[in-house]
Amino acid sequence: xxxxxxxxxxxxxxxxxxxxxxxxxxxxxxxxxxxxxxxxxxxxxxxxxxxxxxxxxxxxxxxxxxxxxxxxxxxxxxxxxxxxxxxxxxxxxxxxxxxxxxxxxxxxxxxxxxxxxxxxxxxxxxxxxxxxxxxxxxxxxxxxxxxxxxxxxxxxxxxxxxxxxxxxxxxxxxxxxxxxxxxxxxxxxxxxxxxxxxxxxxxxxxxxxxxxxxxxxxxxxxxxxxxxxxxxxxxxxxxxxxxxxxxxxxxxxxxxxxxxxxxxxxxxxxxxxxxxxxxxxxxxxxxxxxxxxxxxxxxxxxxxxxxxxxxxxxxxxxxxxxxxxxxxxxxxxxxxxxxxxxxxxxxxxxxxxxxxxxxxxxxxxxxxxxxxxxxxxxxxxxxxxxxxxxxxxxxxxxx
Numbered sequence: 373x374x375x376x377x378x379x380x381x382x383x384x385x386x387x388x389x390x391x392x393x394x395x396x397x398x399x400x401x402x403x404x405x406x407x408x409x410x411x412x413x414x415x416x417x418x419x420x421x422x423x424x425x426x427x428x429x430x431x432x433x434x435x436x437x438x439x440x441x442x443x444x445x446x447x448x449x450x451x452x453x454x455x456x457x458x459x460x461x462x463x464x465x466x467x468x469x470x471x472x473x474x475x476x477x478x479x480x481x482x483x484x485x486x487x488x489x490x491x492x493x494x495x496x497x498x499x500x501x502x503x504x505x506x507x508x509x510x511x512x513x514x515x516x517x518x519x520x521x522x523x524x525x526x527x528x529x530x531x532x533x534x535x536x537x538x539x540x541x542x543x544x545x546x547x548x549x550x551x552x553x554x555x556x557x558x559x560x561x562x563x564x565x566x567x568x569x570x571x572x573x574x575x576x577x578x579x580x581x582x583x584x585x586x587x588x589x590x591x592x593x594x595x596x597x598x599x600x601x602x603x604x605x606x607x608x609x610x611x612x613x614x615x616x617x618x619x620x621x622x623x624x625x626x627x628x629x630x631x632x633x634x635x636x637x638x639x640x641x642x643x644x645x646x647x648x649x650x651x652x653x654x655x656x657x658x659x660x661x662x663x664x665x666x667x668x669x670x671x672x673x674x675x676x677x678x679x680x681x682x683x684x685x686x687x688x689x690x691x692x693x694x695x696x697x698x699x700x701x702x703x704x705x706x707x708x709x710x711x712x713x714x715x716x717x718x719x720x721x722x723x724x725x726x727x728x729x730x731x732x733x734x735x736x737x738x739x740x741x742x743x744x745x746x747x748x749x750x751x752x753x754x755x756x757x758x759x760x761x762x763x764x765x766x767x768x769x770x771x
Contacts, residue, residue: 374735375737378402378403380398380402380557381462381463382395382399382403382463382466383406383459383460383463383465384405384406384407384408384467385456385467385470386469387416387469388542389539389542390541390542390543391468391549392415392546393542393543393545393546393550394467394547394553396437396546397546397728398465399440400727400737400738400739403465406440406443406459406749406753408447408459409445409747410444410446411444411445411765414428414444414747415433415437417437418430418746426717428745428746434712434725434742434743437744438710438739438742439739439740439742440744441752442748442750443749443754444746444747444750447478448478449767451767451769453478453480455757455759455767456478456480457480458757458758458759460480460485460488460489460492462757463492464489465494465495465553465557467494467549468496471499471508471510472496472498472501472508473508482496486568491566492566493556493567494566494567494569495571496569497545497573498573499511499516499573500572500573501570501575511573511574513539513573514535516573516574517536517577518535520541520574520577521581522535522536522577525584525597527597528598529597544577545571545577548571548579548580549569549571549576552569604651605655606624606655607658607659608622608629608630608661608665609623609624610662612665613670614669614674614676615670618674618675619674620669620674620677620689621689622681622686622687622688623687624686627650629685629687630648630654631643632685633686636680636684639664639668647660647661674691677690708727709727710726710727710739711723712724712725712740712741714742754767755770758770
């Protein structure tokens with residue numbers, strides 16, 4: 373048995389987050405990923421964060437680059453462009469996230485390199501796509517959160533727009549790119565042809581927001597900001613305070629779940645109360661329903677309700693911060709954390725990253741090698757391509 377992408381080579385011309393996250397997923401499925409970096413400081417993500425002790429191997433960089441190989445090329449130089457072409461000729465997938473037109477300046481755009489490898493899967497990631505009126509506009513995660521309307525969906529009516537607290541656009545775009553690449557690889561098996569994939573952060577985000585956008589497209593009614601109330605709009609799908617000051621998130625949206633909740637918390641009278649008999653009635657009397665629930669959940673700590681209601685088949689979870697969430701035993705049981713030894717880190721070299729987010733029956737996704745140092749594999753890869761580099765990094769043809 374083997375991982376599904378073993379034997380697949382990926383030439384990764386991407387940087388920062390969206391592209392590297394896509395190739396990170398491919399790497400965890402077994403692909404060989406060769407990361408092409410500029411001389412000097414390499415991928416800007418190597419130096420993200422406020423702690424300069426991590427420069428070159430920043431925590432954010434570790435999270436999406438484990439197990440890759442690093443090749444330093446100055447793509448402004450003709451010999452480096454030729455080395456890149458030779459690498460592309462040996463690759464199954466190329467991914468890049470420069471602004472549209474940049475790869476063409478290097479002579480490495482799809483039209484220029486497709487003849488080198490007719491079955492190449494070439495994926496370009498950009499803010500607004502390779503065509504259209506906003507093609508040349510710059511974009512990063514928080515910009516696209518703004519321009520898609522994502523920042524206006526959270527919070528309650530009247531609140532200021534707020535971005536999601538992690539680079540959700542970058543990661544969902546990377547996942548979209550990986551999904552598209554896998555689809556193209558599958559078709560290549562059948563039809564023996566390559567593909568050009570155009571992934572826009574804006575497009576991927578709009579698709580990700582389907583549950584908010586399509587109801588508007590169908591009805592013409594813009595989505596309402598409902599704070600911590602769930603997508604169903606039910607007062608029984610919301611956040612409540614427990615007796616210890618912690619909060620729980622309840623997700624009771626089906627009639628059977630409501631009936632089970634009423635019995636579990638000793639409030640069978642709700643099942644005969646004319647205000648609460650149906651979902652529509654509970655929405656109509658939302659304030660009264662919430663008052664009832666607040667009184668119930670104020671009787672015990674949050675952890676009690678999470679365990680008790682979940683065991684009874686009623687969706688309920690205690691609100692945790694990230695530190696609490698990553699310490700849950702479930703992460704070990706689900707193989708969600710991968711241990712890595714990263715030499716040279718301050719304070720500790722043994723760290724953990726997050727796995728792919730799914731399990732196979734055998735041969736689990738994952739990676740054991742640390743992220744590469746800048747240019748760590750340059751000599752090895754250049755030699756295989758017929759080049760060498762002197763101490764300044766200048767390339768020479770060997771064959």
